[in-house]
Amino acid sequence: MYSTWFLLLLTLIYASSFVDRIFLSVVGQAVKLEMNLSDAELGVLGGLAFSVFYSALGIPMARLAERYSRVMLISLSIAAWSAMTALCGTAGGFWHLLVYRLGVGIGEAGSTPTAHALIADQFPEGRRATALALYAFGPPIGVLAGAIGGGWAAQHFGWRHAFFAVGLPGIALAVLAWLTLREPRHAQVDAAPPTAVPPLRSVVHLLMSSRTFVQMLLGTVIGAFAQYGINLFLPVYLARVYGMGLAQAGMVFGLIVGVGGIAGNALGGYLSDALGARDKRWYAWVPAIGTLLGFPLAAMAFTLSDWRLAVPLLLGCTIMLNVWNGPTFSIVQGLVTPRMRATASAFVFLLMNLVGQGLGPTTVGLLSDRFAASLVKGGGYQATCHASAAGAQxxxxxxxxxxxxxxxxxxxxxxxxxxxSVVLVWSAWHYFSAARHIDRR
Structure with a gap:
């Protein structure tokens, strides 16, 4: 019974972090118009501003988690990122939002790697991929709540009040975590004093000496670069290309990423544990096949002018692109000892979020501005179109x-x-390469 509550609460905490993480993309078009921002600036706020401290502080936070109370660290982290999200509603311009988004990243740095370590200690190897995949329901649940509920609130009460609505409830989760969670009764963890924690260089050396890990890491980082870039601009795309309002775009975005993420994570965790019992290479083949199938679905969707045809393709694409989580982190956690687990996950998140969430949306924003400028006759896109948008507000x-x-x-x-979307093919290639280095038994 406690294990169920343990996993459920950690999943809800992960969901809360993703509500706060992606909500700027839900209200991005409204923020862009009010503050007269470029797509590149939206990309920085949605990606790089969050990920720079989230990535940089992930490993230091994980090192604290190896030594001290992981429950306390998670509780403090929730309170911090929730407060900074609420403050986004008070922003007066680009630089205010940038600072608050940096604060959200600082708060969230102490959560996910720490939770991975707790889950890996709570569940045995044969159930670990499934448990980690269930935990990974958090992001799609968060997207559903933030996109649908937050999009409705933004349309009816304004984007500033919506930030208060999505940020402040996280404080209640922080209190619940502090009062009800406890460290897993794992003999190796309980018996190891803080001085027994392996140094960072030992953890990194162990991971990087594994060819399987290196290829899985490359597949994950490159896939995150494409997926974060696509997802964080998807609500803006729905509003701009199909003329949807904030509430409708938020609902559609939430259904695509939320339902697709839940289905993909469940499918990936189940298939990898079920098929991996007979052949361990399936822990790499499952994300490889899923990522490869995601490419044509995304490419077709972005060529269609009717959203009723594009949305089912994007849903199928999202399912395929979310099968990677459970099997990937199951491999990572299986390579290290208990006192290395938070650090191992933090190392993956460092690169995945810095390159993926940091550079993915920023790259999409820069490309979007560049392509748009080339399509305006006579040039002067920035001056002409931004002035036109400001005047038309x-x-x-x-x-x-x-x-x-x-x-x-x-x-x-x-x-x-x-x-x-073409980058997804590159990601799939690395997952297939990882399978060549896995012992099938």
Whole structure:
């Protein structure tokens, strides 16, 4: 019974972190119009601003988790990121939002690797991939809650009040974690004094000496680069290309990423544990096949002009792109000893989030601006279209210039997301390469 509550609460905490992490993308179009931002600036706020401290502090936080109370660290982290998310609603401009997003990243740095270590100690190897995959329900649940509920709140009460609504409930989760969670009764962990924690260089050397780990890491990092870039601009794409309002775009985005993420994580965890019992290479083949199948689904979706045809393809793509989590972290946790587990996950998240969430959305934003600029006759896209958007704020856009800018912005983002989907093939290749180094037994 406690194991069920243990995993459920950690999953809800992970969901809360993702509500706060992705909510800026849900209200991105409204923030862009009010603050007159470029797509590149949106990409920085949605990706790099969060990931720079989240990635950099992940390993130091994990080292603390190896030595001290992991429950206390998670509780403090939840309170910190929730408060910083709420403060985003008070931002007066780009730089205010940037600082608050940095704060969200600092808070979340202490959560996920620490939770991975707790889960790996709580569940045995034969159930670990499934447990980690169930924990990975957190992001899609968070996306569902943040996109649908937050999108509705933003449309009816404004994006600033919506930030308060999604940020403050995390404080209650922090209290629950502090009062109800306990360290797993794992003999090796309980018996090891803080001085017995292996040094960071030993953990990194152990991981990087494994060819399986290196190839799984490359597949994960490259896949995250593409997937984060696509996902964090998806609500903006739905609004810009298909003319959806905040509530509708949030609902569709939540269904794609939320339902697709839940189904993909469940499928990946179940298949890898079931098939891996006969042949361990399935722990790499499952994410390889899923990522490879995701590419044509994404590419087709971004060529369609009817959202009713594109959305089912994006849902199928999201399912395929989320089968990687359980098997990947099961391999990682199986390579290290209990006192290395938080650090091992933090090392993966360091690269996955810095390259994936940090550079993925930023790259999409830069590509979108570049493609859009090339589609405006006579050049001067930034000056002409930003001035047009600022002048049109608060009333219907009119005139040839405004129409040309709107079409260029929509097409530019479409081309950027199409180009990003090709990267998925590269990711799949590394997962297939990892399988060659895994002993089938």
């Amino acid at each position: 608060g009333h219907a856009a009119a005139g040839a210039v405004s129409q040309a800018c709107t079409q260029a912005a929509a097409s530019g983002l479409r081309y950027a997301l199409l180009l990003m």
